[in-house]
Amino acid sequence: MRIGELAERAGTTTRALRYYEQLGLLPARRAGNGYRAYDEGDLRLLREIRMLQDFGFGLEETRPFVECLRAGHPEGDSCPASLEVYRRKLAELDECVARLQDVRARVAGQFERARKARDELAATELPPLCELVKE
């Protein structure tokens, strides 16, 4: 299988495949004419990469999964290194969520304070107007 077919079957582009090869992530054998030659195993690897990408993994983070498959394991995450990447990613996500929630709390605090200040300002301005309306 050549690069165009592989790209199409995996739903990506030839450009991306050349880039992965450049990273050493998905090296290709070469046919006599210099064309890249791929097999079904490469398709499997590529699908693993794409799936992890969809999860928000960086390309370097997919490497252990790819190497795990290439080593003959049934799944990309059958190896300790892959599980470790999962753990790191979970910790990273948790920390990111915690930071965002901290910022959220502080912004909400500012917002509440400002809203309260505005309401108090309104309370000192509106009542006279209301009384005017009553009269």
Added chain:
Amino acid sequence: MRIGELAERAGTTTRALRYYEQLGLLPARRAGNGYRAYDEGDLRLLREIRMLQDFGFGLEETRPFVECLRAGHPEGDSCPASLEVYRRKLAELDECVARLQDVRARVAGQFERARKARDELAATELPPLCELVKE
């Protein structure tokens, strides 16, 4: 006050101040010699900008706060436009947290599945060894 002094008092750099002026965020009067001239009000504006930056606001998002102060209001968030930025930011943060938690849940699912698969694999391999140990 000249640019260096203002930068130092606000804990930022002259480069940043020139950049803010370029954005029209913090315009400066000019002295006769062409030097930028700032006053205490500008320091107040700049501190507002820095505080919001620390909260993770982009420079454009600080604009309503700065204009609110420049309009004579006591706080940068005394104006409806500023409150609206707070609201947008809160919504943005909430959406970001939700997305991260969704990803986190999916990664955790993958992780659990992989860990379980590994444990089952271990269960089919280890017991015979244990029996060997018993004998």
Added chain:
DNA sequence: GCTGGCGTTGACGCCCGGGGGAAGGTTTAC
């Protein structure tokens, strides 16, 4: 009158990953 420090404008660099796009040349496929 000279050195050094602060000021001015303008322009380019950079960081970060994940490629996009074009140029210029083979090879294959119909």
Added chain:
DNA sequence: GTAAACCTTCCCCCGGGCGTCAACGCCAGC
């Protein structure tokens, strides 16, 4: 024969928020 697919190499880009020169002007102290 010619169009499509492939090859390599190269530069570009996206965004924000500046950093970092370069080349020059202004001013205070000695």
